[in-house]
Amino acid sequence: METKILQVNPEQFGDEELQEACQVLRNDGLVAFPTETVYGLGGNALHKEAANHIYAAKGRPSDNPLIVHISEVKSLYELAADVPEAAKKLSEAFWPGPLTMILPKADIVPKSTTGGLDTVAIRMPSHPIAKELIRQSGVYIAAPSANLSGRPSPTKAEHVIEDLSGCIDMIIDGGEVGIGLESTIVDLTGDVPMVLRPGYITLEMLREVLGNVEVDPAVLSREVKPGIVAKAPGMKYRHYAPKGQLTIVEGETKQVVASILQMVHDKQKEGYKVAVIAAQETANCYPSGIVYSIGSRKCEGSIAAGLYDILREMDHLGAEYIFAESFEDDNLGQAIMNRMLKAAGYHIVKA
Ligand code: TXA
Ligand code: MG
Numbered sequence: 001m002e003t004k005i006l007q008v009n010p011e012q013f014g015d016e017e018l019q020e021a022c023q024v025l026r027n028d029g030l031v032a033f034p035t036e037t038v039y040g041l042g043g044n045a046l047h048k049e050a051a052n053h054i055y056a057a058k059g060r061p062s063d064n065p066l067i068v069h070i071s072e073v074k075s076l077y078e079l080a081a082d083v084p085e086a087a088k089k090l091s092e093a094f095w096p097g098p099l100t101m102i103l104p105k106a107d108i109v110p111k112s113t114t115g116g117l118d119t120v121a122i123r124m125p126s127h128p129i130a131k132e133l134i135r136q137s138g139v140y141i142a143a144p145s146a147n148l149s150g151r152p153s154p155t156k157a158e159h160v161i162e163d164l165s166g167c168i169d170m171i172i173d174g175g176e177v178g179i180g181l182e183s184t185i186v187d188l189t190g191d192v193p194m195v196l197r198p199g200y201i202t203l204e205m206l207r208e209v210l211g212n213v214e215v216d217p218a219v220l221s222r223e224v225k226p227g228i229v230a231k232a233p234g235m236k237y238r239h240y241a242p243k244g245q246l247t248i249v250e251g252e253t254k255q256v257v258a259s260i261l262q263m264v265h266d267k268q269k270e271g272y273k274v275a276v277i278a279a280q281e282t283a284n285c286y287p288s289g290i291v292y293s294i295g296s297r298k299c300e301g302s303i304a305a306g307l308y309d310i311l312r313e314m315d316h317l318g319a320e321y322i323f324a325e326s327f328e329d330d331n332l333g334q335a336i337m338n339r340m341l342k343a344a345g346y347h348i349v350k351a
Contacts, residue, residue, distance in 0.1 A: 024169045043142055080106055080120060241342070244273075292313065300332040
């Protein structure tokens with residue numbers, strides 16, 4: 001299959017520009033498109049054929065449910081069998097934006113979209129291209145991140161091309177996304193709202209609106225423990241991982257730097273290709289040529305935005321051992337460290 005690439009300027013695009021993409025969606029084809037978090041791989045959420053195409057293109061296990069993207073709050077009432085007060089409050093506070101809610105599903109949502117579950121994940125994105133695509137096509141768009149299963153999520157059209165070119169109908173290139181980590185997922189089907197995946201909308205922000213909110217213990221876990229299984233099916237898989245072995249080094253800055261330098265030295269001596277992922281503030285402590293600066297500790301957003309691109313870069317380099325500094329795990333840092341720990345397969349070293 002030839003994948004058509006459509007260049008669209010998110011700040012300025014005409015009424016006609018997305019028509020072809022809308023037609024692909026109406027015909028149960030697949031269109032990758034930018035959202036404010038990561039690029040999504042979209043298909044018609046209410047047609048099981050489209051969902052099956054998505055699973056096949058990504059090489060994704062079909063028990064891993066998809067998020068349904070909407071452009072108006074009223075669609076919640078069509079897709080969810082019950083819309084609790086908490087969902088109304090969250091939609092008012094954070095939609096359109098990087099928040100996904102899990103609710104009991106309505107009958108019109110096929111189980112192929114929900115991975116066989118009786119619940120459905122719903123999100124209203126704020127990216128202008130995503131918004132217009134949903135609105136103009138008249139299709140509720142099921143969209144996982146537009147990467148091959150197990151690879152880092154795409155934050156640029158080039159990443160989607162790398163993974164899915166030739167396997168899907170169209171890619172809308174709207175440039176680099178803003179946030180760079182997938183949406184926060186909050187499950188509203190239990191007694192207490194529960195965060196299943198941390199993201200740009202932090203626990204503190206959710207608590208401000210809802211009061212009591214818990215976090216799935218698997219999200220906070222710093223090791224793989226028997227008996228602790230993530231409640232979002234997709235969170236249990238090895239994910240976001242570069243091909244090389246990523247090690248995260250924790251501790252006092254000075255010791256972290258010294259410890260990474262030592263490990264770099266040892267691995268290079270053994271003949272391995274080595275890379276270091278460091279904050280902007282400490283990047284110059286490592287040999288140039290092997291160090292990749294991920295962003296500033298003073299701006300967690302810059303770290304979030306750069307993470308997946310750097311993990312992909314590690315594969316382009318052919319890095320066999322990768323040593324990364326760790327980051328604070330409060331606020332947005334919780335999402336950053338959650339993704340880094342998974343990418344590292346929970347391989348952490350204390351300096
Ligand atoms: O930011 C995002 O959410 C991006 C963009 C494209 O919107 N999408 C995204 O989709 O990250 P995906 O498929 O890569 O991740 C969806 C996650 C998976 O971990 C999945 O298991 C979980 O959401 N999920 C979906 N429906 C669920 C449900 N009914 N119950 C529990 N978890 C669910
Ligand atoms: Mg994904």
